[in-house]
Amino acid sequence: MSNAKVSIVIPVYNAEKYIERCIDSIIGQSYAEWEIIAVNDGSTDSSLARLNRYAYDKRIIVIDIPNGGVVNARNVALKSASGSYLTFVDADDYLPSDAILRMMEKMDGQDVDLVIGGYTLHWERDNRFKDVNNKKDFCTADDCLDYCIRYGETFLPVKMYRMDLFRRSVNIPHDIIFMEDTIGVMQYLCCCRKVAAVDGSIYVYFKNNGSASMTIRPKTVASMLGVAEFLMKYVEADTCGSRQVLIGKSGDLLLTVMGHLDLIPEHTDRFRKLLAHYSELSLSQSGIRDKILKLYLSSPSWSLAWLGCLIRLTRIKSTVKKLLWRMIH
Known part of the structure; x- marks a missing residue:
């Protein structure tokens, strides 16, 4: 060496x-x-x-x-x-x-x-x-x-x-x-x-004790949108492998942005364009995340309602996991 x-x-x-x-x-x-x-x-x-x-x-x-x-x-x-x-x-x-x-x-x-x-x-x-x-x-x-x-x-x-x-x-x-x-x-x-x-x-x-969960701010949401756009460009250019994983991560980010789009109303058109592009890239994806995202293009209000249900379900699952972890440890 x-x-x-x-x-x-x-x-x-x-x-x-x-x-x-x-x-x-x-x-x-x-x-x-x-x-x-x-x-x-x-x-x-x-x-x-x-x-x-x-x-x-x-x-x-x-x-x-x-x-x-x-x-x-x-x-x-x-x-x-x-x-x-x-x-x-x-x-x-x-x-x-x-x-x-x-x-x-x-x-x-x-x-x-x-x-x-x-x-x-x-x-x-x-x-x-x-x-x-x-x-x-x-x-x-x-x-x-x-x-x-x-x-x-x-x-x-x-x-x-x-x-x-x-x-x-x-x-x-x-x-x-x-x-x-x-x-x-x-x-x-x-x-x-x-x-x-x-x-x-x-x-x-x-x-450290001062650590806190990330505060969702307009700049953070706009940054998430930028990262999703970046990931999709890599998928489209076929610069490297892991296509399905990158598409999935883009979908996760877009779902989070959708839930906080009221913080960045000036980016609504950009979000819709990225979402349409995501729908083209993720034709083979059929999970609940992708169904909610694609529903937004035709019916934003219904899509946001389903997103609210998904968030509540996720929180319940997270709470159950924490309780089980405490019981085991």
Whole structure:
């Protein structure tokens, strides 16, 4: 295995409680050839001051910019990155001490374009941990894309990339504020040859007490519409495999947008056009989701009524699952 440098990008926004743990977990890595590019994205707390405490270490680059969102912060970091390989860490998360080494053993030793690993969930509330490991190993990028989309593993972290390929292939639109990682992972995988999986956890997601479920805002709904449009363009261009999985994900997003279309009335015509296009792409789809979506084109009020029933049924199922989980655990 070579001693190639790994660039570790950390977007930072109001992470004063966690950023030192994050950086310390990288300083303590068993693999020594790394650099950190930490971008303070207009934090209003003491995050920048805490980052500057690491100025003594020449491997740690701190960049301070006005708030522009995570996509912009990552792009700024990439301009300063000098590594041959790339990985991402969120400021409130951290890495096991051998994470970079194990990813490099796969990346360098097996000559692959992407390494994906398992991760650990760490809840602050009760200091509980849960490991989430890969279900399978991968040979092709299409297999990996199918897995990532199907199981929601489309995070830019928990993966290692080739820097040159990432720079050539990934270009996430700045107006996407929801599921931006999904777009980045898709763009990269569509340019990959081989993918390898690391056994066990290479990343710790920290679920802090301040975490809340995502608030549905107009910008979020508009962003969902943009992601659905992006996915359908990939299906239409036949750029990569996993056609049915991508169509299904587009349908899920359009169904969510339909339920919140009142927040973005200016996008109604755009939604109807995308829905008509989705109907053409999903001719073989016959589930309840697709029936509700296609009904909207002829009878929006009936479609929304059926959607309300579906949401209530889903909530009931979710409540039952939670009760069963508590009984078992």
